[in-house]
Amino acid sequence: MQAKWINRLLLMPATVWLLVMLVLPLIFVIVFSFGERAPAGGYIPAFSFEQYANLPARFTAFKNTLTLAPLGTLAALLIAYPLAYYLAVKANPKWKTLLLVMVIVPFWTSILIRTYAWIYILGGRGIPHLLEFIGIDGVRLINTPFAVLVGIIYGYLPLMVFPIYVSLEKLDKRLLEASADLGSPPLRTFRQVTLPLSIPGVATGCMLVFILLMGEFLIPALLGGGKVFFIGNALVDLFLQSRNWAYGSAVAATLVIIMLVTVTLYMKLVARVGEQREDVSIL
Amino acid sequence: MTRPNDIEFTNVTKRFGDVVAVDNVSLSVERGAFFSFLGPSGCGKTTSLRMIAGFDQPTEGDVKLSGQSVVGVPPYKRPVNMVFQHYALFPHFNVGDNIGYGLRQRTPQPAKADIDRQVSEMLELVRLSGYENRRIWELSGGQQQRVALARALINHPTVLLLDEPLAALDRKLRREMQIELQTLQREVGITFILVTHDQEEALSMSDTICIMHDGQIVQTGSPTALYDDPVNRYVADFVGKSNFFEGKVVEADDHGAHIETASGRAFAGRNPRNAISLKNGSSAVLAVRPEIIFIASPKTGAPSNADVEAPAVIRNRIFLGEQTEYLVEAEGLGEVLVRAPKHAETQTGGFNPGDQVLIGWQSAAALALEDA
Numbered sequence: 001m002q003a004k005w006i007n008r009l010l011l012m013p014a015t016v017w018l019l020v021m022l023v024l025p026l027i028f029v030i031v032f033s034f035g036e037r038a039p040a041g042g043y044i045p046a047f048s049f050e051q052y053a054n055l056p057a058r059f060t061a062f063k064n065t066l067t068l069a070p071l072g073t074l075a076a077l078l079i080a081y082p083l084a085y086y087l088a089v090k091a092n093p094k095w096k097t098l099l100l101v102m103v104i105v106p107f108w109t110s111i112l113i114r115t116y117a118w119i120y121i122l123g124g125r126g127i128p129h130l131l132e133f134i135g136i137d138g139v140r141l142i143n144t145p146f147a148v149l150v151g152i153i154y155g156y157l158p159l160m161v162f163p164i165y166v167s168l169e170k171l172d173k174r175l176l177e178a179s180a181d182l183g184s185p186p187l188r189t190f191r192q193v194t195l196p197l198s199i200p201g202v203a204t205g206c207m208l209v210f211i212l213l214m215g216e217f218l219i220p221a222l223l224g225g226g227k228v229f230f231i232g233n234a235l236v237d238l239f240l241q242s243r244n245w246a247y248g249s250a251v252a253a254t255l256v257i258i259m260l261v262t263v264t265l266y267m268k269l270v271a272r273v274g275e276q277r278e279d280v281s282i283l
Numbered sequence: 284m285t286r287p288n289d290i291e292f293t294n295v296t297k298r299f300g301d302v303v304a305v306d307n308v309s310l311s312v313e314r315g316a317f318f319s320f321l322g323p324s325g326c327g328k329t330t331s332l333r334m335i336a337g338f339d340q341p342t343e344g345d346v347k348l349s350g351q352s353v354v355g356v357p358p359y360k361r362p363v364n365m366v367f368q369h370y371a372l373f374p375h376f377n378v379g380d381n382i383g384y385g386l387r388q389r390t391p392q393p394a395k396a397d398i399d400r401q402v403s404e405m406l407e408l409v410r411l412s413g414y415e416n417r418r419i420w421e422l423s424g425g426q427q428q429r430v431a432l433a434r435a436l437i438n439h440p441t442v443l444l445l446d447e448p449l450a451a452l453d454r455k456l457r458r459e460m461q462i463e464l465q466t467l468q469r470e471v472g473i474t475f476i477l478v479t480h481d482q483e484e485a486l487s488m489s490d491t492i493c494i495m496h497d498g499q500i501v502q503t504g505s506p507t508a509l510y511d512d513p514v515n516r517y518v519a520d521f522v523g524k525s526n527f528f529e530g531k532v533v534e535a536d537d538h539g540a541h542i543e544t545a546s547g548r549a550f551a552g553r554n555p556r557n558a559i560s561l562k563n564g565s566s567a568v569l570a571v572r573p574e575i576i577f578i579a580s581p582k583t584g585a586p587s588n589a590d591v592e593a594p595a596v597i598r599n600r601i602f603l604g605e606q607t608e609y610l611v612e613a614e615g616l617g618e619v620l621v622r623a624p625k626h627a628e629t630q631t632g633g634f635n636p637g638d639q640v641l642i643g644w645q646s647a648a649a650l651a652l653e654d655a
Contacts, residue, residue: 172371174367174368174369174371175371175373177336177338177358177365177367177371178365178367178371178372178373179373179384180337180338180357180358180359181336181337181338181358181359181363181364181365181435182359182364182384182385182388182434182435182438183359183360183385183388183389183438184359184384184388185357185359188388193373193375196375197374197375
């Protein structure tokens, strides 16, 4: 009986925090989304679907987010997997810690500064300038979807590397020997043993990166130059510039719903892969 | 007529950087034998096994399987299979898929019905019929062991390698599996190569044991030969229990030597190596197995065949069931371990710590060995 109360007491701060900082604001957003914009900006209570009917006006933001977030996740996965594999399986144990630290080092500097750096790398005096030297003219990189994608991969790579690294690291290397012993060449062993057993890490990494990307606004703001913008940028614009709270709330609520649907579908998919397995959980 | 050799090592050396794991080893294993590598960790036994499996390649020398050199041949192209320490079963497959894994790697892949049939045959062989759909983590240690065996045997390897296969099992199950492995070996009739640090395991199952130390073979022979005629102290110490009395050779001939211990007393001992290495003045050791030592009360006196005897005091008594182990402090010998069989105990009634006794042995049963 006492233990139960202690449990409740210990869960109190988290519960209060979630209620006040998550559930309550979410209710506000949903309520606001049915309201109207006050003439001077802000919100007037109402009950209309007008804001939702206006959503197509922000179609580009949704389109960009819903293409670049999955694409960025996939690209990060394709780059992170070999890196994580190298770190976990191939790297000399002597250098492993150093290499892992090097993956984290970028986090010691603010993402804002690091993304700023990309403006120069991708901008006119950066890579395009170098390309001119070897005779390739007129390449424009900055303010393109490509620039945003590069920024996304750069910023989120460690989040993808670590979960995969962990799942490959704890993979019993004798399983690979057992597979070879039973007649399977290295590539088949990778497909039949390594890859399936690293799925938990892949699932976690993709989930982390995808969820964060759906709400991303800094990278498109800096590297997309107002041409490639995400829903996050639309929200900043609606709430802070045009002060259209009602419409902003409708966009935000839609984003939440889209996330809810995609993440649920994703979890179902992962659960099906891991149906018969003990070692796969959603996160 | 000798049977063909399944495995042959010719001057095999394996170095990992500066470390010599296997040092110029030559050996051959007859087809159908139950052969064991025995030794402490780091003696090179596992590396030897891994060179047979193909996980490690020899730095120098040649490894042959069924007369064919396999140096440079990757593991997935060798007709040998292995039962790994801690089994290394695939956690993402069920029992049936684990066992059928080897068949699924073949090109062309056998039909599913064919795989299923062979899997169930294998399960029958290891007495796990009907376990196809069980998950690996639902099995006990002994069952996992059997699945690992079935998985390794399904490809009908010419040689089965077993890397400390029983180390993770409890004592009773280990005994059972020892018998089962022996039976299985007779049933499938292929060569079994066992790696173990457990002398009892090696003694009870193998036809031939190869004792290794620091990457080299110390002695190869049948369990009885190793027990009765160890070539040096290392082997005598590793195989069975033994008392060792260190000293110097004072007299040596073709059959044995007299060894003088620090107390100034000389003891005779047989030398299984025909005294080749025992020269006058060289340091040597007298090995006396605890079960050949008699223990008697001073009143009854020593048995007639004993020619060495010493008064002693009982320090400790351990009852082991069929026999009793005594640790005694003997005059001029120090601490001596003695094993008295149960039937001897019923006559004397046994001894207790503090009792004055007489111990001794027959010189012909003692061994004069190199102190290595």
